[in-house]
Amino acid sequence: MIGCDDPAEPGKVGLTTAASDEAEFLRRYDAARYEKPSFTVDLVIFTVRDEHLHVLLVKRAEHPFKGCWALPGGFLDPRRDASVDACAARKLIQETGVRAPYLEQLKTYGSRDRDPRGWTATTVYFALMASESVRLLGNQAEASWVGVRGDQVDFELAFDHAQILADAVERLRSKLEYTHIAVHLLPEEFTLPELQRTYEIILQQPLDKSSFRRRVIQADMLEELTGKQRDGFGRPAQLYRFRDYGRRTFFPRSISRHAR
Amino acid sequence: MIGCDDPAEPGKVGLTTAASDEAEFLRRYDAARYEKPSFTVDLVIFTVRDEHLHVLLVKRAEHPFKGCWALPGGFLDPRRDASVDACAARKLIQETGVRAPYLEQLKTYGSRDRDPRGWTATTVYFALMASESVRLLGNQAEASWVGVRGDQVDFELAFDHAQILADAVERLRSKLEYTHIAVHLLPEEFTLPELQRTYEIILQQPLDKSSFRRRVIQADMLEELTGKQRDGFGRPAQLYRFRDYGRRTFFPRSISRHAR
DNA sequence: AGTGTATAGTTGCTTTTTACAACTAAAAGA
């Protein structure tokens, strides 16, 4: 049968014995280590303010692209970051002070020419948060919320960040079609009209009220806060809270429902 | 904190002169540069054979996990690979000789302890191909198609590859629900019963014939090869070919169709 | 040729889900 006949001992990292094939391996490993690409983590942090989708950008203080706006992020620190996810969470807190609204890995971009300094790879995460919950910390760099038009901002971005932003917007829109993801763009307690407005802003089209409510409520991911309402101009709206058990989607009929 | 400031010179590396009275920042930057995580690319290559989903695995010839089965992959080579995508394509050809059936980035896994040698990150791709089109090249390593049961194989895998495989299977299943992706598991010309059978094998449940046909055909991504049929026991089946304009899904009603 | 059987493909009806529009409800202000 097939098994692992030689489990490595974690912690003991190889330089020990003089087994010749192991030595050869280490030689090649060392060589490879010198030619590793640089590895960074970048963030696409979205929020909705003033009836528009916004993304958090920072102004670069150093070369390359000095003075240019870019997605926040930077080198992963192997001593500090136990994992790529942890690195992303750390950078998110650094920038926004917010611990865990919604953070999901988007994609990894890596090539020889995306950075003039040479081969780099960046793993990009996208985060959603309520604009109220954020106080920009912007460590040394100038940071700002920037409105997104279509799938881009009004000016040039550093590196391939324009493409990354476009991909992130596409992913956001596509996830909106079948998940409750937009709740993370609102405060913890919100009303259905607010949620619908958020969808409309991001999808850039009006939605039918009764269909929207039916779909969102039938998925059974919202908890009604009985008694609590939000006042406004007209009739007060019922408050809800998101509860995340299971990963139900909006589609009652996926293809597997053809089952007989 | 380490920012994306100084250009790294890819040739001139790290162990240089010790701490002169340079800035604390530079000292830590050099240290970090020396401690870049290792970067690899791994592949989850799927095919359907003998009425079951199979994945391509290789037996590791080196430490760690020597003798253990693992996903094919390895270090990215910055001199050879212009991009991460190119690296994945190169490794795919190395293993299977197949150029471009279907190759999509899955996710990046990186942490301090997924490899006993230290901090590593791996960007994983998943590929689909028709089993007929493959001749295993298995360079130096022993390679084999292995049946997938549920979302795993019957034995232990190296590193965190069991988790990666499970994630890949989940992604494959979920994409099957709303795309034509399964056509890449079949030869270029195929029949609707063959396609339906492929769906059933991967989703692990029987589907209704007329609903399946309606859905697949209405999405209008299949070209009927008039005149050509595939013979078998009973009535011959019509041959089709996949044509990939647009990215229509199986869902005629996404949430944005609520538009008014 | 005639019959059985195996697989491919279609059709018709029922049920479920959605779209759309009109309706009621609850607040504020004149």
Added chain:
DNA sequence: TCTTTTAGTTGTAAAAAGCAACTATACACT
């Protein structure tokens, strides 16, 4: 009280999916 504004519901028609029975076309066997 009446108008305005926003929230939320209901009823109906249309669309899509589920389900089952039907037809079609091949081969094998007698």
